[in-house]
Amino acid sequence: MRSSRVAGQPRYAVVAQALTEDILSGRYSVGAILPSEHALCTQFDISRHTTREALRRLQALGLVTRRAGVGTQVKSNHIAQRYVQVGDTISDLYQYAKDMVLNVLEMTDIEADADAAALLGCSKGQAWSKLRGVRVTDGGDEVVALMDAYIARTYRGVLGDIDGADLPIWSLIESRYGVVPAEVRQQISATTLSRAEAENLSAREGDPALRITRHYLTEALDVYEVAISLYPAERFTYSNTLRIEHLASVS
Amino acid sequence: MRSSRVAGQPRYAVVAQALTEDILSGRYSVGAILPSEHALCTQFDISRHTTREALRRLQALGLVTRRAGVGTQVKSNHIAQRYVQVGDTISDLYQYAKDMVLNVLEMTDIEADADAAALLGCSKGQAWSKLRGVRVTDGGDEVVALMDAYIARTYRGVLGDIDGADLPIWSLIESRYGVVPAEVRQQISATTLSRAEAENLSAREGDPALRITRHYLTEALDVYEVAISLYPAERFTYSNTLRIEHLASVS
DNA sequence: CTGTTACGAATGTCCGGACAATTTGTCCAC
DNA sequence: GTGGACAAATTGTCCGGACATTCGTAACAG
Numbered sequence: 001m002r003s004s005r006v007a008g009q010p011r012y013a014v015v016a017q018a019l020t021e022d023i024l025s026g027r028y029s030v031g032a033i034l035p036s037e038h039a040l041c042t043q044f045d046i047s048r049h050t051t052r053e054a055l056r057r058l059q060a061l062g063l064v065t066r067r068a069g070v071g072t073q074v075k076s077n078h079i080a081q082r083y084v085q086v087g088d089t090i091s092d093l094y095q096y097a098k099d100m101v102l103n104v105l106e107m108t109d110i111e112a113d114a115d116a117a118a119l120l121g122c123s124k125g126q127a128w129s130k131l132r133g134v135r136v137t138d139g140g141d142e143v144v145a146l147m148d149a150y151i152a153r154t155y156r157g158v159l160g161d162i163d164g165a166d167l168p169i170w171s172l173i174e175s176r177y178g179v180v181p182a183e184v185r186q187q188i189s190a191t192t193l194s195r196a197e198a199e200n201l202s203a204r205e206g207d208p209a210l211r212i213t214r215h216y217l218t219e220a221l222d223v224y225e226v227a228i229s230l231y232p233a234e235r236f237t238y239s240n241t242l243r244i245e246h247l248a249s250v251s
Numbered sequence: 252m253r254s255s256r257v258a259g260q261p262r263y264a265v266v267a268q269a270l271t272e273d274i275l276s277g278r279y280s281v282g283a284i285l286p287s288e289h290a291l292c293t294q295f296d297i298s299r300h301t302t303r304e305a306l307r308r309l310q311a312l313g314l315v316t317r318r319a320g321v322g323t324q325v326k327s328n329h330i331a332q333r334y335v336q337v338g339d340t341i342s343d344l345y346q347y348a349k350d351m352v353l354n355v356l357e358m359t360d361i362e363a364d365a366d367a368a369a370l371l372g373c374s375k376g377q378a379w380s381k382l383r384g385v386r387v388t389d390g391g392d393e394v395v396a397l398m399d400a401y402i403a404r405t406y407r408g409v410l411g412d413i414d415g416a417d418l419p420i421w422s423l424i425e426s427r428y429g430v431v432p433a434e435v436r437q438q439i440s441a442t443t444l445s446r447a448e449a450e451n452l453s454a455r456e457g458d459p460a461l462r463i464t465r466h467y468l469t470e471a472l473d474v475y476e477v478a479i480s481l482y483p484a485e486r487f488t489y490s491n492t493l494r495i496e497h498l499a500s501v502s
Numbered sequence: 503c504t505g506t507t508a509c510g511a512a513t514g515t516c517c518g519g520a521c522a523a524t525t526t527g528t529c530c531a532c
Numbered sequence: 533g534t535g536g537a538c539a540a541a542t543t544g545t546c547c548g549g550a551c552a553t554t555c556g557t558a559a560c561a562g
Contacts, residue, residue: 010514010515010516011515011516012515012516036541036542036543037542037543038541038542046516046517047516047517047518048517048518048519049515049516049517049518050515050516050517052543052544053515053516055543060311062335062496066542066543066544067524067525067542067543068522068523068524068525068542068543068544069523069524069525069526069541069542069543070524070525070526070541070542070543071541071542071543072542072543080335080336080494081335081336082333082334082335082336082496083333083334083335083336083493084313084331084332084333084334085331085332085333085334180495181495182494182495183492183493183494183495184492184493184495185490185491185492185493186490186491186492186493187488187489187490188439188461188488188489188490189461189484189487189488189489190441190442190459190460190461190482190484191441191459191484192443192457192459206443206457208441208442208443208459208460209441209459210439210440210441231441233440233441233442236440237438237439237440238438238439238440239436239437239438239439240436240437241434241435241436241437242334242434242435242436242437243331243433243434244431244432244433244434244435245313245333261544261545261546262545262546263545263546287511287512287513288512288513289511289512297546297547298546298547298548299547299548300545300546300547300548301545301546301547303513303514304545304546306513317512317513317514318512318513318554318555319512319513319514319552319553319554319555320511320512320513320553320554320555320556321511321512321513321554321555321556322511322512322513323512323513
């Protein structure tokens with residue numbers, strides 16, 4: 001018996017709603033395989049086309065992934081907000097280094113002690129390369145930021161490419177190793193410059209500054225780069241524009 | 252005559268690729284209406300189902316919008332990077348006010364002078380309501396932020412709801428007027444507290460603080476709320492996690 | 503001139519069927 | 533055991549058709 005059509009609700013929406021609830025409530029846990037298209041067709045007494053439309057919605061919501069030969073797998077048990085980054089100012093998440101050059105001051109290989117392990121989110125003793133440098137404007141006449149970066153030892157090879165580069169480090173890693181950032185965690189806080197920091201930045205002690213810490217993670221959620229940048233307030237404002245994507249609700 | 256199938260390329264991908272190039276190159280400008288599904292079916296000699304699959308891809312890339320009775324309209328002439336916000340910390344873009352209460356200090360109606368017009372991105376003389384308040388923790392024992400907000404006079408009605416609210420103002424406007432933010436522009440900068448600011452925040456003069464300015468815009472890109480918040484550094488770090496969406500390329 | 507109605511055009515919602523491509527696992531030969 | 537051939541299950545790619553819903557506009561009525 002065909003399930004009766006609810007007023008104003010397309011059939012695929014009914015199915016999508018039901019499956020969404022099952023996923024959000026945990027009846028299907030993350031990693032579980034949903035019933036096959038054929039099974040859903042039988043269960044809801046709808047055509048395969050309609051079933052696929054329903055599953056397409058779940059996919060658009062980021063709840064499931066689909067693979068031929070495998071099935072429909074639950075990817076996430078909550079619906080995340082989606083943003084589209086617009087504009088291309090110097091300070092955009094991925095473009096903040098545009099028109100700037102990175103001059104290396106110091107490079108060392110380290111094994112993470114307790115402090116570093118906490119910062120980097122790794123176990124004690126893990127091997128990293130540490131780098132200290134300044135970002136200067138393309139002409140080289142103004143220091144914009146002081147940066148400490150930690151790079152997983154695996155990608156040590158980029159160290160040679162960094163001095164004088166006008167690209168972010170993660171981008172150098174990408175072109176050399178093919179590692180793309182899949183997730184970026186950032187913390188932005190306010191601070192005042194210490195004597196030593198002010199010296200490197202040709203600013204005054206006590207001046208306000210923005211401290212931006214970014215963790216770059218691979219698809220497998222391994223941290224492979226951490227960058228901590230210090231931007232004197234008068235030379236830098238972090239700004240971005242986010243456009244909210246209007247996701248078609250399943251209901 | 253049916254267009255021959257390129258090796259490894261589904262038919263819909265060929266169509267999607269062709270249309271994408273036409274949009275990116277500007278042959279179809281933003282706002283233009285693409286040929287109808289029927290026309291594309293004839294042009295490429297494919298079924299309507301295949302045509303719709305191609306257009307679905309363009310939609311997923313954010314290049315077009317589709318409306319029944321109208322057609323497929325070009326929305327953007329470039330492919331933007333997509334981020335998905337994950338996590339739900341206190342400082343997430345839309346959740347930063349969680350577990351906090353807003354206490355109003357002062358409310359006034361203003362007409363924008365030159366300074367205000369520049370800040371709000373409106374013409375001089377436009378009518379706004381200005382509000383000064385502090386965000387305190389739920390228990391009320393700690394001041395977390397000092398906030399100046401400007402609300403378009405049209406939504407003046409929310410002013411009565413604000414004192415003591417534990418929601419962001421835009422959220423109050425949404426529930427009362429049905430206005431949803433479609434775009435948010437934010438600037439984050441570092442500063443040090445002035446004497447007066449420190450007093451309101453029970454902090455010390457010269458302490459570092461984060462100044463976050465947010466413009467909330469409607470779908471039509473009208474600014475309807477501007478919030479400027481001052482967070483003493485030791486009580487607040489702005490942090491968020493962005494997951495990069497792997498958009499299926501059309502090719 | 504203004505408000506209403508009617509029509510056409512476009513996308514949205516469904517159904518049916520067929521074959522291709524991908525993946526996983528089983529079974530057999532070596 | 534190990535490797536390869538094979539089969540089964542699953543999603544992906546296409547085709548055809550039918551009717552519903554939405555929206556702009558043109559014709560019409562007042």
